[in-house]
Amino acid sequence: MTCILGGMEMPLHERIAADLRRRIASGELAVGDPVPSESQLGAQWNASRAPVRQALTSLRAEGMIGGGRGKPAVVRRHTLSQPFETFLSFSSWAAGLGHVPGQRTLEIARRPADADIADALQLDEGTPVVQLLRQRLIDGRPTMLERTTFVEPVGRLLFDFDCDSGSLYAYLGEQGVDMTVARHQIDAVAADAQDSELLEVELGAPLLRERRCASGMDGRPVEYSDDRYRPDMVSFSIENSQQAHPALLRDWRAS
Amino acid sequence: MTCILGGMEMPLHERIAADLRRRIASGELAVGDPVPSESQLGAQWNASRAPVRQALTSLRAEGMIGGGRGKPAVVRRHTLSQPFETFLSFSSWAAGLGHVPGQRTLEIARRPADADIADALQLDEGTPVVQLLRQRLIDGRPTMLERTTFVEPVGRLLFDFDCDSGSLYAYLGEQGVDMTVARHQIDAVAADAQDSELLEVELGAPLLRERRCASGMDGRPVEYSDDRYRPDMVSFSIENSQQAHPALLRDWRAS
């Protein structure tokens, strides 16, 4: 069962944390339910308190569970907060929530960069880039429209990859593509004709737009993307306490 | 020396972390410098590895130090970003950009909470709350519409305050109101009649909405706000590197 969450080579505390995340995401542990106590978890996994506490600390940092000294931990949220990865990978985010992600790659093309793209990717206008147009689905319903542009050396890898099969970013990562820093810009736009058709909303309906520019550690841009979400299905949320670091999430709205 | 960092009653791992933060902030440990190893810190503090590691884990989560398995920790940053203040105070944000902020408080009222508000503030429906409707301007142009609701004990303070004079949050802070944690939810909505009139956009135009629920350290909600921005004037941006925590900013779009 736990094999889908990762191989057995994971450290014990990560396996415990992954199992708890799964149980929370699946609804087996609902919001407000008490999380098994440290001693119970220790008995279940035949582990000492150290890895159990490490797992719980991890979930606590993600905001999934609450509790404190003397207060048994309770489930606070069922979303997983993995800011960067989650933001990149639509599929794993949806899957983590227990929904069925889908995607249809409508176009993949190599063409010269226009002014906007060239500016975002710090290229000269006319430099060849690879553009991808993908419709993203959740439980079969159109949720997001993704217009992604890669610089040519990276984009060329996509022609050898079935974009509708696995995770694109996992594939690029395996190929040695480094995308460690990203800048996201979020605003609202009215749906144009193409948006309207592919997202099944009215022309001019408000859409939540996320524009993203991802770069390698050296600061050279690798990808630029214009993602448009149906605001009735997805929103973004940020949680920040004074001490803790804010976490950016993508929220799913069951409707 | 360490007394300014807190009383002696702090747990050991917090004292170690606080001391390291001080040494890093003061420049005694500059960016790039190696942090004392776990064994060195253990000897310095006459402590076992557990509290030392807990302290280092804490600093690592804050992005102040790097390192990893086998790699001795090094100082990465000497400050921690605090995007919270920026997000709360519209005025200081605009002023920091060199623009002229303005505001017109259109309504301040004490009324019973409706279902949505009651849910957000964890009150019973009908509990009295204080609501504020404010139009925010930049360089004289309508930019944002703010519908804020405070729980009554906090909201009552506003009747003794000229909302159009100074910073509201600074005033509340002086009055001892604690708002250390906040949850922001961002999506897009179509402008309704009131939005349309006060933001000077067409009916149905896309607006960028930020809903915010701020709480005290004890987790009790203090304020709930529904802020709607003209997307042609403001957007949000988030910057994240792989390890470091993302920072949320509000962006101004000169037009």
Add this chain to the structure above:
DNA sequence: GGTCCACACTTGTCATGACAAGAACGATGA
């Protein structure tokens, strides 16, 4: 019936010890 308190349970903190995994560095050989 309401109040107060002792007790059980939970989590937080810390010491000690052990082994594994990865990195840095110097010595060695080509």
Add this chain to the structure above:
DNA sequence: TCATCGTTCTTGTCATGACAAGTGTGGACC
């Protein structure tokens, strides 16, 4: 000179044990 290898150091992981601090509950008492 440069590549390679092994030693050593550092951090990651985990077991065991102990006490402190806070919470919740049930029973005794008024």
